[in-house]
């Protein structure tokens with residue numbers, strides 16, 4: 001890894017509203033770390049498909065896992081080109097004109113090929129990365145994967161080389177002549193917030209709710 005930014009390539013150059021594009025690692029990492037769902041695109045048997053899935057990041061690598069029978073993972077493991085997007089929605093931008101409505105967001109687009117992890121220890125470590133990424137603290141408490149479960153699970157790694165971020169912030173940008181139009185204008189902030197944990201009582205009385213569940217990604 002060299003430098004603080006990803007090199008721009010022909011396909012990662014943000015064209016429209018280029019000032020919203022970002023290539024520095026800090027911005028990209030922060031978006032990847034706040035999100036935990038990505039959309040993976042690839043061509044399978046001649047037809048494009050986009051599938052949503054969870055992921056984890058460690059350094060300059062993204063890990064994606066699933067059933068060993070998973071078609072997306074099987075195809076990705078053959079080294080085909082894939083593209084991965086991560087999207088965080090921060091708010092609805094309500095302008096005075098229909099035309100200037102927008103969304104405040106932070107997003108990342110990645111291009112690359114995936115490598116299939118075959119070493120069980122490496123797979124196990126990657127699964128921990130994904131678990132920690134989605135809910136830190138969980139892995140320490142649960143029964144770890146058995147060898148059979150590891151064998152039934154595929155894990156792919158995507159290196160972060162060809163990457164772009166795009167960020168929109170701020171109020172609506174209306175045309176001067178619309179400023180007198182009497183529609184309410186502004187930003188409606190949106191975020192993912194945890195609800196009340198609902199214990200599973202199938203095994204009897206539930207243990208105390210752990211801190212990492214009670215305080216899950218709570219913004220203060």
Ligand SMILES: Cc1cc2nc3c(=O)[nH]c(=O)nc-3n(C[C@H](O)[C@H](O)[C@H](O)COP(=O)(O)OP(=O)(O)OC[C@H]3O[C@@H](n4cnc5c(N)ncnc54)[C@H](O)[C@@H]3O)c2cc1C
Pocket residue numbers: 011012013014015016017087088089103105106107108109163164165166
């Ligand atoms: C939540 C959300 C809602 C959006 N709504 C709209 C909408 O309604 N209409 C609309 O036109 N656009 C919308 N966008 C922006 C959209 O993602 C594209 O940026 C936009 O369509 C510009 O296309 P382009 O022709 O410049 O991009 P292209 O020329 O296709 O993009 C060139 C390269 O720029 C980079 N890039 C482009 N967009 C992004 C991105 N969002 N994040 C990271 N890298 C990117 C990629 O590397 C891409 O390969 C939205 C984005 C988000 C996250």
